[in-house]
Amino acid sequence: MSKHAIKGKTVLIAGGAKNLGGLIARDLAAQGARAIAIHYNSAASKAEADATVAAIQAAGAEAVAFQADLTTAGAVEKLFADTISAIGKPDIAINTVGKVLKKPFVEISEAEYDEMTAVNSKSAFFFIKEAGKHLNDNGKVCTLVTSLLGAYTPFYAAYAGTKAPVEHFTRSASKEFGARGISVTAIGPGPMDTPFFYPAEGADAVAYHKTAAALSQFSKTGLTDIEDIVPFIRFLVSDGWWITGQTILINGGYTTK
Template sequence: MVDHSIAGKTVLIAGGGKNLGGLLARDLATHGASAVVIHYNSAASKAEADATVQAVQQLGAKAVALQGDLTRAAAVEKLFADAVAAVGRPDIAINTVGKVLKKPFSEISEAEYDEMTAVNSKSAFFFLKEAGKHVKDNGKICTLVTSLLGAYTPFYAAYAGTKAPVEHYTRAASKEFGARGISVTAVGPGPMDTPFFYGQEGADAVAYHKSAAALSPFSKTGLTDIEDVVPFIRHLVSDGWWITGQTILINGGYTTK
């Protein structure tokens, strides 16, 4: 019988130093993960990654922070190689990396398009590739996308458009890795109450998003709170293993598909 619990498992979280990734690292350690590898992008986010490492260690798990710009395939390869060297092959690999751009279609430059593609699509592709090579049999892989994949809206072409390919990457990977018992999912939160959201939105847009979900009146912020997303990801990378190849929107009724 395969053990699908979190207890004793080794976890790798890309973008694991802060916000949703940081909370996931703490949560999975609380639920018995034995080791957590916390990836961070650059020196600007090192202090937060180090704080998450300390918090995970205080919860009784081994923790290590590894830096890398995952828009380069070689950096993704190195992240997994260094993680395996530090704590062994992961049982669970979660990718929370992403970048938002809110702009009219006609104002998006080629440089902006290339950056969004690299951060949101390319990094996810190579993360799934390396996860498929390194995650143990019967492991779990989960990637963060966006609930805008279920929206009919302007201004997010470069964001939702470069997250959209991850849905197919997820389906393809789930078919290819399924023979080894590995489940592969994508999770699309609604607008989350993090700096990731507020940096792109004006006051009027913030007010709209805080009232747009069916369950907004019952959220402490009106937005999707990271505390409400974490249990779903925890489930998908443990007892929810039978869900695979799918994108789950977690947004309180902000959008549906």
């Protein structure tokens, strides 16, 4: 079996209870992962986390779930420690955590900026750090960012601006971890058809986003469907290991870089 196969591997997914993270967890279980730890942020997601754990187990893999707010280094350290204690050192670490804010630049408060930085940048930094410390050799790290990193647009300064540092975290970590065979990548989906997307957008904006990609007419919703993102993540954390240090925008032609 290839050392880059998913079969038999141990996986940690931050934000793995629902939406894209939950689908990734189910997919990697179906691909033969040995054990998967999923993280969820708050008690409001516990039922979805439990359902994802049950689906992973039904596919034949071990599964555990941990609740945590990952906006402190200590919380991320604990997540990795708990994962290792429960299912062993990860081979694959995927971080889908993020928060959207769509607001005029001059109306963004310091508290909002601090929260966006903590969720989108700080948590990603320490997740990659802990992955570098604890992943097995030949491991894979993948972080979810946003296709807005390739956009020229107003109102997303706090969202895209606090995801942007992850692009450099990815480059730097890939150089440092490469000696152990660890690849580090980031994926920037277009606006996805999930509950994460709609609260930040008005009806006019939703209508625009549903037609903005070159391939919008071929999507079920006009938006990026999470089912179309999962195969790329699966590839990057397995046979696609030779891609490292890259931020890849996957969006049907919504933005380019």
